[in-house]
Amino acid sequence: MRTRTLVMPSKPTAFLSAMLLVAGVLFPSIPTADGLNAGIAPPGNSNTVGGSKTVPGTAVGIDVRVMTFNIRHGTDEDNDLDLESVADDIESAKAQIVGLQEVDRHRSARSDFVDQAKWLAHRLHMDFAFGLNRKTPPKKGHKKPGLHGVVVLSKFPILSARNHMLTNIKYKHRPTKQRSMLEVVVDVNGTKISVYNTHLDHQRKEQRLAEMKEILAITAQSSRPSILVGDLNSQPFSRVVALAKTQFHDVMAELGEGEEPTFPYDEPDRRIDYILTRGHISARWAAVIDTDSSDHMPVVADLTIATPVEKPAGSPTRLQGGPRIVPHPPAAPRTGPTPIWF
Template identity: 45%
Template sequence: MARRSRVSRVWGRCAVFLAVALTGVGVAPTSGAAVPNRDVTVLTFNIHHGADPDDNLGLARTADVIRDSGAEVIGLQEVDRHWSSRSDFVDQAQWLADRLDLHVAYAANLDEDPLKPGDPRRQYGTAILSRYPILETHNTLLPRSATGEQRGLLEADVMVRGTELRFLNTHLEHTSQAERLSQVKEIDKIVASSTRPTVLVGDLNATPDTPEVGTLTSRLKDTWPAVGKGDGFTFDAVNPTERIDYVLTSPGIQARAAQVLNATASDHRPVRAELRLP
Protein backbone atom coordinates (compact mmCIF):
# COMPACT_ATOMS: atom_id res chain seq x y z
CA MET A 1 0.00 0.00 0.00
CA ALA A 2 1.10 3.58 -0.55
CA ARG A 3 2.64 5.22 2.46
CA ARG A 4 0.20 8.11 2.25
CA SER A 5 -2.38 8.80 -0.42
CA ARG A 6 -3.86 11.97 1.06
CA VAL A 7 -1.90 14.86 2.52
CA SER A 8 -3.02 16.54 5.73
CA ARG A 9 -1.68 20.08 5.72
CA VAL A 10 -1.59 20.40 9.50
CA TRP A 11 -1.15 16.97 11.04
CA GLY A 12 1.26 15.78 8.34
CA ARG A 13 3.59 18.70 8.97
CA CYS A 14 3.34 18.34 12.76
CA ALA A 15 4.06 14.61 12.63
CA VAL A 16 7.13 15.08 10.48
CA PHE A 17 8.54 17.84 12.66
CA LEU A 18 7.91 15.71 15.77
CA ALA A 19 9.87 12.88 14.16
CA VAL A 20 12.65 15.31 13.29
CA ALA A 21 12.76 16.56 16.86
CA LEU A 22 12.87 13.06 18.33
CA THR A 23 15.60 11.82 16.00
CA GLY A 24 17.64 15.00 16.03
CA VAL A 25 17.63 15.22 12.24
CA GLY A 26 17.95 18.82 11.13
CA VAL A 27 19.47 19.92 14.44
CA ALA A 28 22.87 21.57 14.22
CA PRO A 29 25.39 18.76 14.78
CA THR A 30 27.63 18.77 17.80
CA SER A 31 31.36 18.42 17.36
CA GLY A 32 32.15 15.20 15.55
CA ALA A 33 28.53 14.45 14.60
CA ALA A 34 27.80 13.45 11.00
CA VAL A 35 26.09 16.05 8.78
CA PRO A 36 22.86 14.64 7.27
CA ASN A 37 23.16 13.50 3.65
CA ARG A 38 20.96 15.80 1.60
CA ASP A 39 21.46 14.19 -1.80
CA VAL A 40 18.21 13.48 -3.63
CA THR A 41 17.48 11.93 -7.02
CA VAL A 42 14.57 13.37 -8.97
CA LEU A 43 12.78 12.38 -12.15
CA THR A 44 10.45 14.09 -14.60
CA PHE A 45 8.33 11.84 -16.79
CA ASN A 46 5.44 12.57 -19.15
CA ILE A 47 3.78 9.15 -18.91
CA HIS A 48 1.28 9.61 -21.79
CA HIS A 49 -1.50 8.11 -19.59
CA GLY A 50 0.53 4.94 -19.25
CA ALA A 51 0.63 4.22 -22.96
CA ASP A 52 3.68 3.56 -25.15
CA PRO A 53 4.41 5.37 -28.46
CA ASP A 54 2.03 2.98 -30.25
CA ASP A 55 -0.67 3.85 -27.67
CA ASN A 56 -0.59 0.41 -26.04
CA LEU A 57 -1.64 0.76 -22.40
CA GLY A 58 0.81 -0.68 -19.87
CA LEU A 59 1.03 1.18 -16.58
CA ALA A 60 3.24 -1.58 -15.16
CA ARG A 61 5.89 -0.53 -17.71
CA THR A 62 5.67 3.02 -16.38
CA ALA A 63 6.13 1.73 -12.83
CA ASP A 64 9.16 -0.32 -13.88
CA VAL A 65 10.85 2.74 -15.43
CA ILE A 66 10.28 4.79 -12.27
CA ARG A 67 11.50 2.00 -9.98
CA ASP A 68 14.56 1.21 -12.06
CA SER A 69 15.54 4.90 -12.18
CA GLY A 70 16.09 4.93 -8.42
CA ALA A 71 14.42 8.35 -8.26
CA GLU A 72 13.16 9.49 -4.87
CA VAL A 73 10.95 12.42 -5.89
CA ILE A 74 9.14 12.14 -9.22
CA GLY A 75 7.07 14.59 -11.26
CA LEU A 76 4.60 12.96 -13.66
CA GLN A 77 2.59 14.60 -16.42
CA GLU A 78 -0.43 13.35 -18.43
CA VAL A 79 -1.80 11.30 -15.55
CA ASP A 80 -5.37 9.96 -15.76
CA ARG A 81 -7.65 9.54 -12.77
CA HIS A 82 -10.81 7.61 -13.66
CA TRP A 83 -10.59 9.52 -16.94
CA SER A 84 -11.73 7.15 -19.68
CA SER A 85 -11.47 3.73 -21.26
CA ARG A 86 -8.07 4.66 -22.71
CA SER A 87 -6.63 4.04 -19.21
CA ASP A 88 -9.33 1.62 -17.98
CA PHE A 89 -10.72 4.37 -15.69
CA VAL A 90 -7.83 3.70 -13.27
CA ASP A 91 -6.60 6.23 -10.71
CA GLN A 92 -3.12 6.09 -12.19
CA ALA A 93 -1.34 8.21 -9.56
CA GLN A 94 -2.67 6.07 -6.71
CA TRP A 95 -1.97 2.86 -8.61
CA LEU A 96 1.66 3.84 -9.13
CA ALA A 97 2.02 4.97 -5.52
CA ASP A 98 0.66 1.63 -4.27
CA ARG A 99 2.83 -0.35 -6.67
CA LEU A 100 6.01 1.53 -5.74
CA ASP A 101 5.21 2.20 -2.05
CA LEU A 102 5.52 5.96 -2.38
CA HIS A 103 3.71 9.02 -1.07
CA VAL A 104 1.52 10.70 -3.69
CA ALA A 105 0.00 14.08 -4.51
CA TYR A 106 -2.33 14.59 -7.45
CA ALA A 107 -3.58 17.71 -9.23
CA ALA A 108 -6.56 17.65 -11.58
CA ASN A 109 -6.28 20.28 -14.30
CA LEU A 110 -9.26 18.82 -16.15
CA ASP A 111 -12.16 17.77 -13.93
CA GLU A 112 -15.27 16.34 -15.59
CA ASP A 113 -18.50 14.71 -14.48
CA PRO A 114 -18.49 10.89 -14.51
CA LEU A 115 -20.05 9.02 -17.39
CA LYS A 116 -22.36 7.23 -14.94
CA PRO A 117 -23.96 8.82 -11.87
CA GLY A 118 -22.17 7.73 -8.69
CA ASP A 119 -18.86 6.98 -10.39
CA PRO A 120 -15.74 9.01 -9.46
CA ARG A 121 -15.12 12.28 -11.25
CA ARG A 122 -13.05 12.05 -14.41
CA GLN A 123 -9.75 13.86 -13.95
CA TYR A 124 -6.55 14.48 -15.90
CA GLY A 125 -3.45 16.27 -14.68
CA THR A 126 -0.13 15.89 -12.94
CA ALA A 127 1.21 13.95 -9.96
CA ILE A 128 4.16 13.89 -7.59
CA LEU A 129 5.46 10.66 -6.09
CA SER A 130 7.92 10.77 -3.21
CA ARG A 131 9.91 8.41 -1.05
CA TYR A 132 9.93 11.19 1.55
CA PRO A 133 6.94 12.65 3.42
CA ILE A 134 4.86 15.21 1.56
CA LEU A 135 3.95 17.96 4.01
CA GLU A 136 1.69 20.19 1.94
CA THR A 137 0.46 20.54 -1.64
CA HIS A 138 -1.15 23.19 -3.81
CA ASN A 139 -2.19 23.34 -7.46
CA THR A 140 -2.28 26.62 -9.37
CA LEU A 141 -4.31 26.70 -12.58
CA LEU A 142 -2.26 28.53 -15.20
CA PRO A 143 -3.48 31.12 -17.72
CA ARG A 144 -5.04 29.81 -20.91
CA SER A 145 -6.89 31.05 -23.95
CA ALA A 146 -10.57 30.35 -24.58
CA THR A 147 -9.64 27.35 -26.71
CA GLY A 148 -6.52 26.21 -24.83
CA GLU A 149 -6.30 23.22 -22.53
CA GLN A 150 -6.23 24.01 -18.83
CA ARG A 151 -2.73 23.52 -17.41
CA GLY A 152 -1.44 23.74 -13.86
CA LEU A 153 1.53 23.94 -11.53
CA LEU A 154 1.53 21.35 -8.75
CA GLU A 155 3.58 22.36 -5.70
CA ALA A 156 4.63 19.96 -2.95
CA ASP A 157 6.74 20.61 0.13
CA VAL A 158 8.76 17.44 0.70
CA MET A 159 10.81 16.71 3.82
CA VAL A 160 14.15 15.33 2.65
CA ARG A 161 16.24 14.26 5.65
CA GLY A 162 15.41 17.32 7.69
CA THR A 163 15.37 19.79 4.78
CA GLU A 164 12.14 21.06 3.21
CA LEU A 165 12.30 20.88 -0.57
CA ARG A 166 9.73 22.73 -2.64
CA PHE A 167 9.08 20.48 -5.63
CA LEU A 168 7.13 21.94 -8.56
CA ASN A 169 5.71 19.99 -11.49
CA THR A 170 4.08 21.36 -14.64
CA HIS A 171 3.03 20.63 -18.21
CA LEU A 172 2.79 23.65 -20.50
CA GLU A 173 0.56 24.25 -23.52
CA HIS A 174 1.87 22.65 -26.72
CA THR A 175 -0.04 24.62 -29.39
CA SER A 176 0.74 28.26 -28.54
CA GLN A 177 3.97 30.01 -27.61
CA ALA A 178 2.03 33.06 -26.43
CA GLU A 179 0.10 30.87 -24.04
CA ARG A 180 3.27 29.23 -22.76
CA LEU A 181 4.79 32.65 -22.14
CA SER A 182 1.82 33.70 -20.01
CA GLN A 183 2.05 30.40 -18.13
CA VAL A 184 5.78 30.70 -17.37
CA LYS A 185 5.30 34.27 -16.14
CA GLU A 186 2.85 32.93 -13.55
CA ILE A 187 5.23 30.11 -12.63
CA ASP A 188 8.11 32.57 -12.31
CA LYS A 189 6.12 34.59 -9.74
CA ILE A 190 5.57 31.44 -7.67
CA VAL A 191 9.24 30.46 -7.92
CA ALA A 192 10.29 33.97 -6.88
CA SER A 193 8.16 33.73 -3.74
CA SER A 194 9.70 30.45 -2.57
CA THR A 195 11.99 30.66 0.45
CA ARG A 196 12.98 26.99 0.29
CA PRO A 197 15.33 25.07 -2.01
CA THR A 198 13.18 24.66 -5.11
CA VAL A 199 13.12 22.20 -8.00
CA LEU A 200 10.89 22.69 -11.03
CA VAL A 201 10.35 19.74 -13.36
CA GLY A 202 8.07 19.14 -16.27
CA ASP A 203 7.22 18.92 -19.93
CA LEU A 204 7.60 22.54 -21.04
CA ASN A 205 6.79 21.84 -24.70
CA ALA A 206 9.58 24.26 -25.60
CA THR A 207 13.23 23.94 -26.53
CA PRO A 208 16.05 25.63 -24.56
CA ASP A 209 16.45 28.51 -27.05
CA THR A 210 12.87 29.78 -26.62
CA PRO A 211 11.89 32.87 -24.58
CA GLU A 212 9.58 30.83 -22.35
CA VAL A 213 12.43 28.58 -21.21
CA GLY A 214 14.65 31.66 -20.97
CA THR A 215 12.17 33.24 -18.56
CA LEU A 216 12.46 30.27 -16.21
CA THR A 217 16.22 29.86 -16.50
CA SER A 218 16.77 33.52 -15.67
CA ARG A 219 15.91 32.51 -12.10
CA LEU A 220 16.50 28.75 -12.08
CA LYS A 221 19.41 26.66 -13.30
CA ASP A 222 18.94 24.13 -16.09
CA THR A 223 20.69 21.00 -14.83
CA TRP A 224 21.31 19.48 -18.27
CA PRO A 225 23.92 21.92 -19.62
CA ALA A 226 25.69 21.76 -16.26
CA VAL A 227 26.03 17.99 -15.81
CA GLY A 228 24.26 16.20 -18.67
CA LYS A 229 26.05 14.58 -21.59
CA GLY A 230 24.89 14.77 -25.19
CA ASP A 231 21.90 16.59 -26.63
CA GLY A 232 19.42 15.68 -23.88
CA PHE A 233 16.63 15.03 -26.40
CA THR A 234 13.47 13.58 -24.82
CA PHE A 235 10.83 13.62 -27.56
CA ASP A 236 9.77 11.50 -29.18
CA ALA A 237 10.85 8.41 -27.25
CA VAL A 238 11.58 6.24 -30.29
CA ASN A 239 13.65 8.79 -32.21
CA PRO A 240 14.12 11.85 -29.99
CA THR A 241 14.94 15.12 -31.76
CA GLU A 242 13.83 17.74 -29.19
CA ARG A 243 14.70 18.61 -25.60
CA ILE A 244 11.42 19.68 -24.01
CA ASP A 245 11.52 17.94 -20.59
CA TYR A 246 13.50 19.66 -17.83
CA VAL A 247 14.85 19.61 -14.29
CA LEU A 248 15.49 23.18 -13.10
CA THR A 249 16.87 24.13 -9.67
CA SER A 250 17.14 27.21 -7.48
CA PRO A 251 20.52 28.68 -6.48
CA GLY A 252 22.25 26.66 -3.80
CA ILE A 253 21.16 23.28 -5.14
CA GLN A 254 24.10 21.47 -6.72
CA ALA A 255 23.42 19.33 -9.78
CA ARG A 256 25.71 16.29 -9.66
CA ALA A 257 24.50 14.24 -12.64
CA ALA A 258 21.72 14.20 -15.24
CA GLN A 259 20.58 11.50 -17.61
CA VAL A 260 17.88 10.95 -20.23
CA LEU A 261 16.68 7.39 -19.72
CA ASN A 262 16.47 5.14 -22.76
CA ALA A 263 12.87 4.09 -22.15
CA THR A 264 9.89 3.71 -24.49
CA ALA A 265 7.11 3.15 -21.95
CA SER A 266 5.74 6.55 -23.07
CA ASP A 267 6.11 8.87 -26.05
CA HIS A 268 8.56 10.94 -23.93
CA ARG A 269 11.82 9.81 -22.39
CA PRO A 270 12.20 10.63 -18.69
CA VAL A 271 14.97 12.84 -17.29
CA ARG A 272 16.77 11.83 -14.09
CA ALA A 273 18.92 14.21 -12.04
CA GLU A 274 21.03 13.73 -8.94
CA LEU A 275 20.97 16.81 -6.73
CA ARG A 276 22.56 17.96 -3.48
CA LEU A 277 20.42 20.23 -1.33
CA PRO A 278 21.98 23.09 0.64
Protein backbone atom coordinates (compact mmCIF):
# COMPACT_ATOMS: atom_id res chain seq x y z
CA MET A 1 0.00 0.00 0.00
CA ARG A 2 1.25 3.48 -0.84
CA THR A 3 2.01 5.92 1.94
CA ARG A 4 -0.99 8.09 2.55
CA THR A 5 -0.62 11.73 1.73
CA LEU A 6 -0.76 14.37 4.42
CA VAL A 7 -1.41 17.90 3.24
CA MET A 8 -0.19 20.55 5.66
CA PRO A 9 -1.55 24.07 5.52
CA SER A 10 0.61 26.77 4.08
CA LYS A 11 -0.29 30.46 4.32
CA PRO A 12 -3.99 31.19 4.47
CA THR A 13 -5.23 33.40 1.69
CA ALA A 14 -5.54 37.09 2.41
CA PHE A 15 -9.29 36.88 2.03
CA LEU A 16 -9.77 33.99 4.40
CA SER A 17 -7.34 35.32 6.96
CA ALA A 18 -9.29 38.54 7.05
CA MET A 19 -12.46 36.60 7.65
CA LEU A 20 -11.10 33.96 10.00
CA LEU A 21 -8.31 34.36 12.55
CA VAL A 22 -7.66 30.65 12.79
CA ALA A 23 -4.91 29.42 15.08
CA GLY A 24 -3.39 25.93 14.85
CA VAL A 25 -5.50 23.16 16.36
CA LEU A 26 -4.99 19.42 16.57
CA PHE A 27 -7.59 17.00 15.27
CA PRO A 28 -7.76 13.25 15.77
CA SER A 29 -5.62 11.28 13.36
CA ILE A 30 -7.36 9.67 10.42
CA PRO A 31 -6.74 5.93 10.19
CA THR A 32 -5.63 4.40 6.94
CA ALA A 33 -8.25 2.78 4.76
CA ASP A 34 -7.69 -0.58 6.46
CA GLY A 35 -8.39 0.98 9.86
CA LEU A 36 -4.77 1.10 11.09
CA ASN A 37 -3.51 4.34 12.56
CA ALA A 38 -0.68 5.62 10.40
CA GLY A 39 0.28 8.29 12.91
CA ILE A 40 -0.85 11.02 10.53
CA ALA A 41 -2.84 13.83 12.08
CA PRO A 42 -3.90 17.32 11.19
CA PRO A 43 -1.66 19.99 12.73
CA GLY A 44 -2.07 21.61 16.14
CA ASN A 45 -3.72 20.60 19.44
CA SER A 46 -7.22 19.17 19.74
CA ASN A 47 -9.60 16.61 21.08
CA THR A 48 -12.61 16.92 18.84
CA VAL A 49 -13.89 16.86 15.29
CA GLY A 50 -17.09 18.68 14.43
CA GLY A 51 -16.84 20.92 17.46
CA SER A 52 -16.66 24.69 17.68
CA LYS A 53 -13.52 26.76 17.97
CA THR A 54 -14.22 29.58 20.38
CA VAL A 55 -12.89 32.50 22.32
CA PRO A 56 -14.41 32.50 25.83
CA GLY A 57 -17.75 34.28 25.75
CA THR A 58 -18.11 34.17 21.95
CA ALA A 59 -19.44 31.81 19.31
CA VAL A 60 -17.25 31.62 16.23
CA GLY A 61 -16.06 28.88 13.87
CA ILE A 62 -17.69 25.48 13.42
CA ASP A 63 -15.42 22.60 12.39
CA VAL A 64 -16.58 19.97 9.93
CA ARG A 65 -14.86 17.13 8.07
CA VAL A 66 -15.84 16.75 4.41
CA MET A 67 -15.11 13.98 1.89
CA THR A 68 -15.57 13.45 -1.83
CA PHE A 69 -15.45 9.93 -3.24
CA ASN A 70 -16.23 8.40 -6.64
CA ILE A 71 -17.15 4.86 -5.56
CA ARG A 72 -17.59 3.26 -9.03
CA HIS A 73 -20.87 1.66 -7.92
CA GLY A 74 -19.06 -0.09 -5.06
CA THR A 75 -16.58 -2.16 -7.09
CA ASP A 76 -12.99 -2.56 -5.90
CA GLU A 77 -9.64 -2.87 -7.70
CA ASP A 78 -10.53 -6.40 -8.85
CA ASN A 79 -13.91 -5.19 -10.12
CA ASP A 80 -15.61 -7.10 -7.30
CA LEU A 81 -18.62 -5.58 -5.55
CA ASP A 82 -17.49 -4.54 -2.05
CA LEU A 83 -19.70 -1.77 -0.69
CA GLU A 84 -18.57 -2.54 2.86
CA SER A 85 -15.05 -1.35 1.97
CA VAL A 86 -16.51 1.97 0.82
CA ALA A 87 -18.35 2.29 4.13
CA ASP A 88 -15.16 1.43 6.03
CA ASP A 89 -13.24 4.17 4.20
CA ILE A 90 -15.85 6.78 5.10
CA GLU A 91 -16.11 5.57 8.69
CA SER A 92 -12.33 5.41 9.20
CA ALA A 93 -11.93 8.94 7.89
CA LYS A 94 -14.55 10.20 10.37
CA ALA A 95 -16.16 12.16 7.55
CA GLN A 96 -19.29 14.09 8.52
CA ILE A 97 -20.43 15.34 5.09
CA VAL A 98 -19.69 13.10 2.10
CA GLY A 99 -20.28 13.58 -1.61
CA LEU A 100 -20.40 10.29 -3.51
CA GLN A 101 -20.38 9.85 -7.27
CA GLU A 102 -21.34 6.82 -9.40
CA VAL A 103 -23.93 5.44 -6.99
CA ASP A 104 -26.42 2.77 -8.10
CA ARG A 105 -29.93 2.21 -6.79
CA HIS A 106 -31.52 -1.08 -7.91
CA ARG A 107 -29.48 -0.56 -11.09
CA SER A 108 -28.42 -4.02 -12.29
CA ALA A 109 -26.48 -7.17 -11.47
CA ARG A 110 -23.25 -5.13 -11.42
CA SER A 111 -24.32 -3.73 -8.04
CA ASP A 112 -26.50 -6.71 -7.08
CA PHE A 113 -29.63 -4.51 -7.44
CA VAL A 114 -28.82 -2.94 -4.06
CA ASP A 115 -30.06 0.54 -3.18
CA GLN A 116 -26.54 1.74 -2.44
CA ALA A 117 -27.58 5.19 -1.24
CA LYS A 118 -29.94 3.79 1.36
CA TRP A 119 -27.56 0.96 2.34
CA LEU A 120 -24.65 3.29 3.01
CA ALA A 121 -26.84 5.75 4.92
CA HIS A 122 -28.10 2.96 7.22
CA ARG A 123 -24.65 1.47 7.61
CA LEU A 124 -23.09 4.82 8.55
CA HIS A 125 -26.08 6.28 10.47
CA MET A 126 -26.23 9.31 8.21
CA ASP A 127 -28.93 11.26 6.43
CA PHE A 128 -28.80 11.14 2.65
CA ALA A 129 -30.02 12.87 -0.47
CA PHE A 130 -29.85 11.37 -3.96
CA GLY A 131 -29.49 13.19 -7.27
CA LEU A 132 -30.52 11.24 -10.36
CA ASN A 133 -28.30 11.21 -13.45
CA ARG A 134 -29.81 8.36 -15.42
CA LYS A 135 -32.72 5.93 -15.14
CA THR A 136 -33.18 2.54 -16.80
CA PRO A 137 -36.29 0.32 -16.99
CA PRO A 138 -36.62 -2.49 -14.43
CA LYS A 139 -34.60 -5.56 -15.28
CA LYS A 140 -36.35 -8.88 -15.81
CA GLY A 141 -37.61 -10.22 -12.50
CA HIS A 142 -37.30 -6.82 -10.77
CA LYS A 143 -39.97 -4.21 -10.19
CA LYS A 144 -37.94 -1.08 -9.53
CA PRO A 145 -36.22 0.96 -12.24
CA GLY A 146 -32.44 1.24 -12.16
CA LEU A 147 -31.13 4.59 -10.95
CA HIS A 148 -27.63 6.03 -11.17
CA GLY A 149 -26.38 9.32 -9.78
CA VAL A 150 -24.75 11.24 -6.95
CA VAL A 151 -25.37 11.19 -3.20
CA VAL A 152 -24.73 13.46 -0.22
CA LEU A 153 -24.40 11.70 3.14
CA SER A 154 -24.47 13.83 6.29
CA LYS A 155 -24.13 13.37 10.03
CA PHE A 156 -25.95 16.69 10.28
CA PRO A 157 -29.61 17.18 9.30
CA ILE A 158 -30.30 17.71 5.62
CA LEU A 159 -32.96 20.41 5.48
CA SER A 160 -33.68 20.37 1.75
CA ALA A 161 -32.41 18.92 -1.51
CA ARG A 162 -32.76 19.73 -5.18
CA ASN A 163 -31.25 17.95 -8.17
CA HIS A 164 -30.28 20.05 -11.18
CA MET A 165 -30.08 18.24 -14.51
CA LEU A 166 -27.25 19.74 -16.54
CA THR A 167 -27.52 20.35 -20.28
CA ASN A 168 -26.28 17.40 -22.28
CA ILE A 169 -24.85 18.37 -25.66
CA LYS A 170 -26.03 16.01 -28.40
CA TYR A 171 -23.06 14.45 -30.17
CA LYS A 172 -23.48 12.18 -33.17
CA HIS A 173 -20.37 10.19 -32.31
CA ARG A 174 -19.50 9.06 -28.80
CA PRO A 175 -22.57 10.67 -27.20
CA THR A 176 -22.08 11.93 -23.67
CA LYS A 177 -24.12 10.74 -20.70
CA GLN A 178 -26.58 12.82 -18.72
CA ARG A 179 -25.04 14.56 -15.69
CA SER A 180 -26.51 16.49 -12.78
CA MET A 181 -25.61 18.50 -9.70
CA LEU A 182 -27.22 17.73 -6.37
CA GLU A 183 -27.80 20.75 -4.10
CA VAL A 184 -28.55 20.26 -0.41
CA VAL A 185 -28.88 22.59 2.56
CA VAL A 186 -27.29 21.16 5.71
CA ASP A 187 -27.77 22.42 9.27
CA VAL A 188 -24.29 22.23 10.84
CA ASN A 189 -24.84 22.89 14.53
CA GLY A 190 -27.24 25.73 13.78
CA THR A 191 -25.41 27.18 10.77
CA LYS A 192 -26.97 26.49 7.38
CA ILE A 193 -24.59 25.73 4.52
CA SER A 194 -25.08 24.80 0.88
CA VAL A 195 -23.43 21.57 -0.28
CA TYR A 196 -23.18 20.72 -3.98
CA ASN A 197 -22.10 17.41 -5.48
CA THR A 198 -21.46 16.70 -9.15
CA HIS A 199 -19.75 14.39 -11.64
CA LEU A 200 -18.75 16.03 -14.90
CA ASP A 201 -18.46 14.42 -18.32
CA HIS A 202 -15.33 12.36 -18.94
CA GLN A 203 -15.18 12.55 -22.75
CA ARG A 204 -15.22 16.16 -23.92
CA LYS A 205 -13.85 19.42 -22.52
CA GLU A 206 -16.60 21.36 -24.31
CA GLN A 207 -19.24 19.40 -22.40
CA ARG A 208 -17.44 19.87 -19.07
CA LEU A 209 -17.13 23.61 -19.60
CA ALA A 210 -20.83 23.87 -20.38
CA GLU A 211 -21.66 21.88 -17.26
CA MET A 212 -19.42 24.03 -15.05
CA LYS A 213 -20.95 27.26 -16.40
CA GLU A 214 -24.40 25.96 -15.46
CA ILE A 215 -23.17 24.86 -12.03
CA LEU A 216 -21.75 28.30 -11.26
CA ALA A 217 -24.96 29.99 -12.37
CA ILE A 218 -26.86 27.80 -9.90
CA THR A 219 -24.44 28.08 -6.98
CA ALA A 220 -24.27 31.88 -7.36
CA GLN A 221 -27.89 32.03 -6.22
CA SER A 222 -26.98 30.99 -2.67
CA SER A 223 -25.50 33.46 -0.18
CA ARG A 224 -24.71 30.70 2.34
CA PRO A 225 -21.22 29.35 2.99
CA SER A 226 -20.90 26.76 0.22
CA ILE A 227 -18.99 23.56 -0.48
CA LEU A 228 -18.76 22.06 -3.97
CA VAL A 229 -17.39 18.52 -4.21
CA GLY A 230 -17.10 16.03 -7.00
CA ASP A 231 -15.31 14.25 -9.78
CA LEU A 232 -14.69 17.06 -12.27
CA ASN A 233 -12.77 14.86 -14.72
CA SER A 234 -10.45 17.87 -15.09
CA GLN A 235 -6.92 18.51 -13.89
CA PRO A 236 -5.91 21.59 -11.84
CA PHE A 237 -4.46 23.44 -14.86
CA SER A 238 -7.62 22.93 -16.97
CA ARG A 239 -10.03 25.62 -18.13
CA VAL A 240 -12.80 23.84 -16.23
CA VAL A 241 -11.05 24.19 -12.87
CA ALA A 242 -9.98 27.74 -13.69
CA LEU A 243 -13.64 28.54 -14.32
CA ALA A 244 -14.69 26.91 -11.04
CA LYS A 245 -12.10 29.02 -9.20
CA THR A 246 -13.76 32.23 -10.35
CA GLN A 247 -16.31 31.49 -7.63
CA PHE A 248 -14.74 28.82 -5.39
CA HIS A 249 -11.43 28.13 -3.63
CA ASP A 250 -9.61 24.84 -4.29
CA VAL A 251 -8.85 23.43 -0.82
CA MET A 252 -5.91 21.24 -1.88
CA ALA A 253 -4.26 24.01 -3.89
CA GLU A 254 -4.58 26.53 -1.08
CA LEU A 255 -3.01 24.10 1.36
CA GLY A 256 -0.02 23.72 -0.91
CA GLU A 257 -0.62 20.27 -2.44
CA GLY A 258 -2.61 21.08 -5.52
CA GLU A 259 -0.97 18.45 -7.71
CA GLU A 260 -1.63 15.43 -5.46
CA PRO A 261 -3.19 12.75 -7.74
CA THR A 262 -6.46 10.97 -6.99
CA PHE A 263 -6.87 8.74 -10.07
CA PRO A 264 -6.41 5.93 -11.00
CA TYR A 265 -5.98 4.05 -7.74
CA ASP A 266 -3.18 1.70 -8.92
CA GLU A 267 -0.85 4.27 -10.53
CA PRO A 268 -2.34 7.68 -9.71
CA ASP A 269 -1.14 10.33 -12.14
CA ARG A 270 -3.82 13.04 -12.14
CA ARG A 271 -6.02 14.99 -9.73
CA ILE A 272 -9.63 15.08 -10.86
CA ASP A 273 -11.50 14.89 -7.51
CA TYR A 274 -12.05 18.17 -5.66
CA ILE A 275 -13.31 19.86 -2.52
CA LEU A 276 -14.03 23.52 -3.28
CA THR A 277 -15.32 26.19 -0.89
CA ARG A 278 -16.90 29.61 -1.11
CA GLY A 279 -17.74 32.22 1.49
CA HIS A 280 -16.55 32.31 5.08
CA ILE A 281 -14.97 28.85 5.10
CA SER A 282 -11.35 28.16 6.01
CA ALA A 283 -9.46 24.96 5.11
CA ARG A 284 -7.19 23.69 7.89
CA TRP A 285 -6.09 20.26 6.63
CA ALA A 286 -6.68 17.86 3.74
CA ALA A 287 -5.47 14.46 2.54
CA VAL A 288 -5.85 11.91 -0.22
CA ILE A 289 -6.74 8.53 1.29
CA ASP A 290 -4.93 5.52 -0.14
CA THR A 291 -7.57 2.88 -0.77
CA ASP A 292 -8.31 0.26 -3.41
CA SER A 293 -12.07 0.12 -2.80
CA SER A 294 -12.66 2.10 -6.02
CA ASP A 295 -10.77 3.33 -9.07
CA HIS A 296 -10.64 6.78 -7.42
CA MET A 297 -9.09 7.71 -4.10
CA PRO A 298 -11.23 9.84 -1.78
CA VAL A 299 -10.23 13.33 -0.67
CA VAL A 300 -10.96 14.45 2.89
CA ALA A 301 -10.64 17.94 4.38
CA ASP A 302 -11.13 19.66 7.72
CA LEU A 303 -12.94 22.97 7.27
CA THR A 304 -13.97 25.75 9.63
CA ILE A 305 -17.22 27.56 8.88
CA ALA A 306 -17.22 31.06 10.36
CA THR A 307 -20.13 32.13 12.54
CA PRO A 308 -20.90 35.67 13.67
CA VAL A 309 -19.36 36.85 16.95
CA GLU A 310 -22.07 38.14 19.23
CA LYS A 311 -21.69 41.85 19.89
CA PRO A 312 -23.70 44.37 21.88
CA ALA A 313 -26.65 45.91 20.10
CA GLY A 314 -25.55 48.51 17.59
CA SER A 315 -22.05 47.07 17.17
CA PRO A 316 -20.99 45.75 13.75
CA THR A 317 -20.98 41.97 13.32
CA ARG A 318 -17.63 40.40 12.54
CA LEU A 319 -16.45 36.89 11.74
CA GLN A 320 -13.63 35.25 13.61
CA GLY A 321 -11.98 31.95 14.40
CA GLY A 322 -10.67 31.42 17.93
CA PRO A 323 -7.37 30.08 19.20
CA ARG A 324 -8.50 26.95 20.99
CA ILE A 325 -10.94 24.05 20.93
CA VAL A 326 -13.95 23.73 23.18
CA PRO A 327 -15.46 20.23 23.00
CA HIS A 328 -18.83 20.24 21.31
CA PRO A 329 -21.50 17.59 21.94
CA PRO A 330 -21.80 15.21 18.98
CA ALA A 331 -24.90 15.26 16.85
CA ALA A 332 -27.81 13.34 18.34
CA PRO A 333 -27.73 9.65 17.34
CA ARG A 334 -30.12 8.67 14.59
CA THR A 335 -32.34 5.61 14.52
CA GLY A 336 -32.12 5.60 10.75
CA PRO A 337 -31.28 7.83 7.81
CA THR A 338 -33.63 10.51 6.58
CA PRO A 339 -33.75 10.05 2.82
CA ILE A 340 -34.35 12.98 0.49
CA TRP A 341 -34.66 12.06 -3.15
CA PHE A 342 -35.04 14.33 -6.13
